[in-house]
Amino acid sequence: MIELGTSESLKAKKKTRAEIPKNLEPMLKPKSVAIIGASRVPGKVGNVILQNYLSAGYSGELYPVNKNADEVLGIRAYRSILDIKQQIDLAVIAIPALGVPEVLEECGKKKVKSAIVVSGGFAEVGEIVLQEKIIEIAKKHNIAMLGPNCLGVMDTRSRVDTLFLPSYKISKPQIGGVSFVSQSGAIGSTVLDVVSGEGFGLSKFISYGNAAYIDEVDILNYLMHDDETKVIVLYIEGIKRGKEFVEIARKITKVKPVVVLKAGRTSAGSSAAHSHTAALAGNYEVYEAIFRQFGFTIAEDISDMIYYAKIFDAEIEPKGNRIAVVTNGGGLGVITADDIGSSRYLKMSAFSVETRRALKSAMPGIVNIANPLDLAGDADDKRYESALTAIGKDAETDMILAIVLFQTPGADSKVAAELIKLKDSLEKPMVVISIGAEYTEMHKKMMESAGLPVYDSPEAAVKSFEALLRYAEYRSRFEK
Amino acid sequence: MIELGTSESLKAKKKTRAEIPKNLEPMLKPKSVAIIGASRVPGKVGNVILQNYLSAGYSGELYPVNKNADEVLGIRAYRSILDIKQQIDLAVIAIPALGVPEVLEECGKKKVKSAIVVSGGFAEVGEIVLQEKIIEIAKKHNIAMLGPNCLGVMDTRSRVDTLFLPSYKISKPQIGGVSFVSQSGAIGSTVLDVVSGEGFGLSKFISYGNAAYIDEVDILNYLMHDDETKVIVLYIEGIKRGKEFVEIARKITKVKPVVVLKAGRTSAGSSAAHSHTAALAGNYEVYEAIFRQFGFTIAEDISDMIYYAKIFDAEIEPKGNRIAVVTNGGGLGVITADDIGSSRYLKMSAFSVETRRALKSAMPGIVNIANPLDLAGDADDKRYESALTAIGKDAETDMILAIVLFQTPGADSKVAAELIKLKDSLEKPMVVISIGAEYTEMHKKMMESAGLPVYDSPEAAVKSFEALLRYAEYRSRFEK
Numbered sequence: 001m002i003e004l005g006t007s008e009s010l011k012a013k014k015k016t017r018a019e020i021p022k023n024l025e026p027m028l029k030p031k032s033v034a035i036i037g038a039s040r041v042p043g044k045v046g047n048v049i050l051q052n053y054l055s056a057g058y059s060g061e062l063y064p065v066n067k068n069a070d071e072v073l074g075i076r077a078y079r080s081i082l083d084i085k086q087q088i089d090l091a092v093i094a095i096p097a098l099g100v101p102e103v104l105e106e107c108g109k110k111k112v113k114s115a116i117v118v119s120g121g122f123a124e125v126g127e128i129v130l131q132e133k134i135i136e137i138a139k140k141h142n143i144a145m146l147g148p149n150c151l152g153v154m155d156t157r158s159r160v161d162t163l164f165l166p167s168y169k170i171s172k173p174q175i176g177g178v179s180f181v182s183q184s185g186a187i188g189s190t191v192l193d194v195v196s197g198e199g200f201g202l203s204k205f206i207s208y209g210n211a212a213y214i215d216e217v218d219i220l221n222y223l224m225h226d227d228e229t230k231v232i233v234l235y236i237e238g239i240k241r242g243k244e245f246v247e248i249a250r251k252i253t254k255v256k257p258v259v260v261l262k263a264g265r266t267s268a269g270s271s272a273a274h275s276h277t278a279a280l281a282g283n284y285e286v287y288e289a290i291f292r293q294f295g296f297t298i299a300e301d302i303s304d305m306i307y308y309a310k311i312f313d314a315e316i317e318p319k320g321n322r323i324a325v326v327t328n329g330g331g332l333g334v335i336t337a338d339d340i341g342s343s344r345y346l347k348m349s350a351f352s353v354e355t356r357r358a359l360k361s362a363m364p365g366i367v368n369i370a371n372p373l374d375l376a377g378d379a380d381d382k383r384y385e386s387a388l389t390a391i392g393k394d395a396e397t398d399m400i401l402a403i404v405l406f407q408t409p410g411a412d413s414k415v416a417a418e419l420i421k422l423k424d425s426l427e428k429p430m431v432v433i434s435i436g437a438e439y440t441e442m443h444k445k446m447m448e449s450a451g452l453p454v455y456d457s458p459e460a461a462v463k464s465f466e467a468l469l470r471y472a473e474y475r476s477r478f479e480k
Numbered sequence: 481m482i483e484l485g486t487s488e489s490l491k492a493k494k495k496t497r498a499e500i501p502k503n504l505e506p507m508l509k510p511k512s513v514a515i516i517g518a519s520r521v522p523g524k525v526g527n528v529i530l531q532n533y534l535s536a537g538y539s540g541e542l543y544p545v546n547k548n549a550d551e552v553l554g555i556r557a558y559r560s561i562l563d564i565k566q567q568i569d570l571a572v573i574a575i576p577a578l579g580v581p582e583v584l585e586e587c588g589k590k591k592v593k594s595a596i597v598v599s600g601g602f603a604e605v606g607e608i609v610l611q612e613k614i615i616e617i618a619k620k621h622n623i624a625m626l627g628p629n630c631l632g633v634m635d636t637r638s639r640v641d642t643l644f645l646p647s648y649k650i651s652k653p654q655i656g657g658v659s660f661v662s663q664s665g666a667i668g669s670t671v672l673d674v675v676s677g678e679g680f681g682l683s684k685f686i687s688y689g690n691a692a693y694i695d696e697v698d699i700l701n702y703l704m705h706d707d708e709t710k711v712i713v714l715y716i717e718g719i720k721r722g723k724e725f726v727e728i729a730r731k732i733t734k735v736k737p738v739v740v741l742k743a744g745r746t747s748a749g750s751s752a753a754h755s756h757t758a759a760l761a762g763n764y765e766v767y768e769a770i771f772r773q774f775g776f777t778i779a780e781d782i783s784d785m786i787y788y789a790k791i792f793d794a795e796i797e798p799k800g801n802r803i804a805v806v807t808n809g810g811g812l813g814v815i816t817a818d819d820i821g822s823s824r825y826l827k828m829s830a831f832s833v834e835t836r837r838a839l840k841s842a843m844p845g846i847v848n849i850a851n852p853l854d855l856a857g858d859a860d861d862k863r864y865e866s867a868l869t870a871i872g873k874d875a876e877t878d879m880i881l882a883i884v885l886f887q888t889p890g891a892d893s894k895v896a897a898e899l900i901k902l903k904d905s906l907e908k909p910m911v912v913i914s915i916g917a918e919y920t921e922m923h924k925k926m927m928e929s930a931g932l933p934v935y936d937s938p939e940a941a942v943k944s945f946e947a948l949l950r951y952a953e954y955r956s957r958f959e960k
Contacts, residue, residue, distance in 0.1 A: 043889060120856075125846060170887045171917040184811020185857065189887045190915040197917025237814060263814040266821025268828045275848040276810035301939040302815070302915060330756035331664020334717060334743040335782070341746025348748045366605060368755040376600075377665065407650040407669040409523060435670040435782060437651040437677025459781040 022144045022214050024222040026113035028155045028204060030089035031060045034081050034112070036103055037094035038064030038072045045118060045164040046094040047073070056161040056172070061086060081106050088112045092152060092162045097121030100148065101133050108141025116162050117147035123210050123278035124149050131212050131278075138213045149277060150209025151185035154192070156202055157228060163205075165189055174449065176201020177230030178309045179223050181216070183208055183237045183277055187261075187302060191233075195306055199449035200313075203228045210277050217244045224252045231312040233259045233305050238279025239287070246290060253295040254478050257471050259308040261299040262287050295474030297467045303460070310453040311464040316429040318472050320398035322349035323465065324391045325372035327403035328379040328411055332433070333372030336401060336458035345466045348372075349397040355390055362386035381414035385422065392426035400430040401461055406440040416443040420450040433461050502624045502694050504702040506593035508635045508684060510569035511540045514561050514592070516583055517575035518544030518552045525598060525644040526574040527553070536641040536652070541566060561586050568592045572632060572642045577601030580628065581613050588621025596642050597627035603690050603758035604629050611692050611758075618693050629757060630689025631665035634672070636682055637708060643685075645669055654929065656681020657710030658789045659703050661696070663688055663717045663757055667741075667782060671713075675786055679929035680793075683708045690757050697724045704732045711792040713739045713785050718759025719767070726770060733775040734958050737951050739788040741779040742767050775954030777947045783940070790933040791944040796909040798952050800878035802829035803945065804871045805852035807883035808859040808891055812913070813852030816881060816938035825946045828852075829877040835870055842866035861894035865902065872906040880910040881941055886920045896923040900930040913941050 033053065037046035050064055050073055063084050064077040071077050078084050081091060081103070091112045093103055097119050107115055115138070122131040131148065138145035146152060152162030156175040163170075170189060173196040180195075180202055182188035188207040195202065204226075206219055216236055223229045232252070239245045252258055264270040265284045273279045291298050297312075299305040323346050327333040340346045348371050351359070359369045363386070366376055373391070375383050384402070391397055402419060404411055423430060431453045434444050444454045455461040513533065517526035530544055530553055543564050544557040551557050558564050561571060561583070571592045573583055577599050587595055595618070602611040611628065618625035626632060632642030636655040643650075650669060653676040660675075660682060662668035668687040675682065684706075686699055696716055703709045712732070719725045732738055744750040745764045753759045771778050777792075779785040803826050807813040820826045828851050831839070839849045843866070846856050853871070855863050864882070871877055882899060884891055903910060911933040914924050924934045935941040 045889070048889065121846065125848065164889065165887050166889060169891075169919045182811070184809070184814070186807075186809020186885050186888075187811035187815070190809070190812070190885055193887050193916040193920065235811065237811070261815075263811070263818060265818040268821030269814055269818030272810075272814040272817040272850070272852050275850055276814055276854060301819075301937050303937050303939075327666075329664070329666020329670070330752075331662070331667035331715065331717070331743070332670070334664070334749055334752040334756055335667070335741075337752040338743060338745040338749030339781075341748030366601065368605065370752070370755055372752050374756060405666050405670055407645050407673050408666075409525070409528065409644065409646060411649075436673040439649045440673065457781050457783050459783075 022218045024144060024214070024219065026089040027116065027144060027146060028153055028160060029158045030114070030160060032063065032086055032089050033058070033060060033160070034063040034065050034084060034088045034091045035094070036065040036081060036091055038066050038077060040066070040069055040072050048164045048166055049092060049094055049118070049162055052161045052163060052167060055167060056159045058159040058161070063088070081110050081112065084110070089114065091115045092118065094118045094164065097127065097130060097148070101130070101137060104134055104137045104143070107143060108137060112143060114144040115146070116150070116152040117145060118150060118152055118162065118164060120149040122148045122212065124276060131210065135212050145213040147209045148212060151188055151207035153207070154205040163189065171196030173200065173202040176203060176313060177228070178202050178233060178313050179204040179206070179226070179229040179231070180233045181206045181208065181219050181223070182235040183211065183279065184235055185209065187235050191302060191305060195309070199445035200310060211240060215240050217241050217248055220248045220252055224248070224255050229256065230315065231257050231259070231309055233309045235261045235305070237263045237273040237277050238282060249290060249294040249296070253474065257297060257312040259297045259299055259305055259312070260291055261302070261305050295471060297471055304463070307455065307460045307464045308467045311431065311468050314429065314431070314451065314453050316468060318398060318429065318469055321346050321469055322396060322398045323347070323401055324349050324351070324394065324397040325401045325403065326375065326384070326387050326391065327372055328375045328377060328408050329403060329405040330374040332403045332405065332458065333374050336403065336433070336462070337372050339458045339462040343462055343466060345469045346462065349394065351391070351394055352396050355394040358390040359387065362390060377408040378410040379408070380410040381418040384415055385418050388422050388426060392428055397428060399465060400426065400428050401433065402430055403433045405436070406434060406443050407436055413443065413446070416446050420447060420452055423450070423452050431455060431461055431464070433458060502698045504624060504694070504699065506569040507596065507624060507626060508633060508640060509638045510594070510640060512543065512566055512568050513538070513540060513640070514543040514545050514564060514568045514571045516545040516561060516571055516573045518546050518557060520546070520549055520552050528644045528646055529572060529574060529598070529642055532641050532643060532647060535647060536639045538639040538641070543568070561590050561592070564590070569594065571595045572598060574598040574644065577607065577610060577628070581610070581617060584614055584617045584623070587623060588617060592623060594624040595626070596630065596632040597625060598630060598632055598642065598644060600629040602628045602692065604756060611690065615692050625693040627689045628692060631668055631687035633687070634685040643669065651676030653680065653682040656683060656793060657708070658682050658713060658793050659684040659686070659706070659709040659711070660713045661686045661688065661699050661703070662715040663691065663759065664715055665689065667715050671782060671785060679925035680790060691720060695720050697721050697728055700728045700732055704728070704735050709736065710795065711737050711739070711789055713789045715741045715785070717743045717753040717757050718762060729770060729774040729776065733954065737777060737792040739777045739779055739785055739792070740771055741782070741785050742771070775951060777951055784943070787935065787940045787944045788947045791911065791948050794909070794931065794933050796948060798878060798909065798948055801826050801949055802876060802878045803827070803881055804829050804831070804874065804877040805881045805883065806855065806864070806867050806871065807852055808855045808857060808888050809883060809885040810854040812883045812885065812938065813854050816883065816913070816942070817852050819938045819942040823942055823946060825949045826942065829874065831871070831874055832876045835874040835876070838870040839867065842870060857888040858890040859888070860890040861898040864895055865898050868902050868906060872908055877908060879945060880906070880908050881913065882910055883913045885916070886914060886923050887916055893923065893926070896926050900927055900932055903930070903932050911935060911941055911944070913938060
């Protein structure tokens with residue numbers, strides 16, 4: 001018997017809610033968007049959202065709605081959504097909580113297909129009745145409603161962007177294959193910022209807050225069938241529909257990898273989650289068992305989510321667990337060998353006689369032919385190329401970990417470019433470790449943008465390889 | 481019986497070596513430096529070292545030595561160190577390995593006090609005899625010799641800098657209280673680059689390579705008595721003088737904290753260490769037992785070393801283990817509460833009635849008065865100030881963890897400035913967590929430079945608080 005946190009009121013509504021289709025398509029790929037509460041005041045949520053929409057390059061129709069203005073940011077504004085003649089796919093609602101029911105009712109009359117309630121002030125501060133009210137309205141009019149108390153969505157292809165975060169404060173991602181789903185707007189936005197700063201791409205970003213109507217089950221259902229999404233990364237505080245969650249969990253990891261960070265591991269965290277998104281965190285051990293049973297990749301920190309997202313996004317099909325380490329910094333090779341040596345899943349490869357011979361003839365005398373292969377501090381792109389090409393053919397190696405310390409005299413942009421080139425020509429998957437400040441960050445971004453996963457510590461790379469192997473093992477059970 | 485890795489040849493020399501004083505003072509605070517192998521060719525090791533010396537603002541006498549030139553980089557050069565009339569405190573030797581004995585012999589004749597042999601090509605590539613030869617010369621002439629196969633030293637106060645790393649590739653640190661000792665140049669330089677990029681200060685950097693003569697025991701001995709060093713961070717591959725190491729280990733942590741990352745946890749790492757610095761890694765469990773017994777803080781990754789260095793550098797005297805968490809991002813508060821809740825050392829504090837009352841009257845209605853205290857996404861410097869001032873007086877809280885997400889509309893430079901101000905006025909120690917790209921990094925550096933420890937994940941902050949408490953507990957045994 002699985003016991004998941006479910007509030008009484010929601011339990012009663014479970015059946016009826018599940019019957020109603022909650023399609024995320026009009027929200028993520030809208031042809032027309034109304035921004036209700038589009039303010040003329042710089043810094044106000046509704047102003048920032050409209051601003052971001054404009055600068056993101058969204059090509060659909062945009063309708064600001066403002067009770068007191070005929071124009072916002074140079075665009076014609078409407079007093080009410082009912083004043084707009086055209087069909088509206090998505091209404092973004094950014095007005096004080098008490099006004100939301102009325103506006104949502106108007107959206108219903110207007111037959112708006114989807115709505116994002118950005119506003120807070122609902123169940124998370126005890127306003128349960130107000131939240132129930134908007135659920136009823138959404139249901140009655142069949143509006144796919146996200147939130148309340150959320151950041152909303154971003155889609156790098158349709159360029160929808162409802163995040164009320166000033167653009168100078170946060171980097172926005174390039175187009176990629178990872179969809180990131182977060183119950184918390186804060187965690188969502190920090191991850192968004194970090195991955196964008198690293199040059200890593202996303203497909204969709206969905207911050208769903210209180211999950212009053214559309215919840216994690218609906219979102220996973222949508223993303224499972226979304227061809228633009230190769231990897232799903234999930235931060236959740238509470239799961240409301242336990243049975244349905246288990247059903248989707250069982251199916252989804254057979255289709256694509258899911259990385260999950262679940263809050264509420266402890267009673268301190270659980271009670272914090274409750275006052276954050278009104279989530280009932282439930283028993284973590286139960287969740288953990290479900291995640292493990294269905295091949296989810298469990299993250300324990302925000303950085304883990306990003307590490308695992310990278311390796312899955314690279315779509316590596318591991319053939320085995322034998323790792324070769326190539327480095328221009330001996331000490332880093334040593335630590336990495338230790339990390340691999342203490343892994344339950346990985347081991348250092350023993351190069352074949354042919355590989356050793358090839359390396360011996362290609363490397364200068366100061367290079368000891370061993371794994372880790374220390375190319376020495378003066379290694380340049382040519383030395384990396386020779387070494388990696390030889391190891392790429394090694395029959396005893398399954399994956400390659402290339403360490404590049406850009407602080408050394410020999411390592412420069414040519415090495416980064418060489419690794420990007422080798423990524424496609426090598427017969428084996430490769431990831432990179434680089435650690436450092438500005439000069440290094442520049443090269444990390446260069447490689448990451450080209451689809452080469454770059455990690456900032458041996459530990460991060462090693463745990464990512466482990467996650468990859470665990471998931472491959474899980475998938476293999478169903479592919480036989 | 482403690483069994484530490486000790487090569488036979490070195491074992492035989494133990495007694496005589498220990499009798500000779502190896503004073504690091506002339507190396508770290510030299511009045512005059514000769515750079516032997518100071519090349520005219522840009523990019524060459526001896527050229528980069530001289531270049532760096534010039535740009536670091538070293539105020540002592542500088543003497544390039546070059547067999548074939550009378551001038552290097554605009555400075556008069558000497559054909560041999562014997563041609564220099566003045567007394568030389570430090571000779572930096574950056575010439576091919578085979579030429580080192582002759583040059584070192586000349587240093588002896590010249591009565592040079594200390595020497596750094598940067599060159600590789602000794603025991604780490606099997607040239608044991610060559611290494612023994614330079615040890616003999618150093619001993620005979622009583623030269624405090626560091627290396628070979630190392631980056632040498634940097635001292636932020638004396639501005640000595642022998643690192644042959646181009647300055648555009650690596651950030652250099654501001655003046656601080658942490659001395660970082662690394663057997664590996666690669667690990668040394670990456671840590672140097674990372675901490676400098678973060679705005680964190682160092683006292684000394686010592687990369688000691690093969691440890692042929694001066695070894696970790698000598699260095700620890702020096703740093704224990706060095707008033708400029710508040711915290712020691714150590715990366716070691718092998719320990720040569722086990723007995724002496726245990727002696728210094730017993731004493732040193734009673735004086736100042738020592739953070740250690742030891743390579744060779746596994747056989748894969750041990751054999752890699754051997755071909756790196758010719759180190760015999762020995763049995764890791766034995767080392768670990770010694771480290772624990774003597775209150776060392778054990779790091780498991782490069783990032784750990786930096787995390788722990790920061791918390792110790794802040795010179796916090798923890799009064800207890802009850803932590804208050806203040807955040808402008810609810811989800812981050814939840815994860816942090818989970819991390820604290822699952823710690824064996826820490827717990828979330830329960831605010832006193834007075835504190836709850838003070839917070840209630842100072843915070844807007846949307847803020848739930850609880851720990852973690854979620855100040856909400858629109859929190860500005862004023863709200864942080866009110867909240868932290870109230871919690872600073874809370875009798876039930878020992879330390880404060882302030883989370884600032886600079887992606888939110890309310891958080892800007894004023895919040896960073898407020899936290900810097902509060903650091904000195906609050907009655908409790910405080911650390912910060914901030915996660916993000918450029919805009920965030922800028923503010924992290926601002927706070928870090930002002931001596932406020934900033935972490936990039938809840939996990940990092942929590943494990944640092946744990947390290948602090950463990951060490952305080954160790955110290956307290958001797959202070960009663």
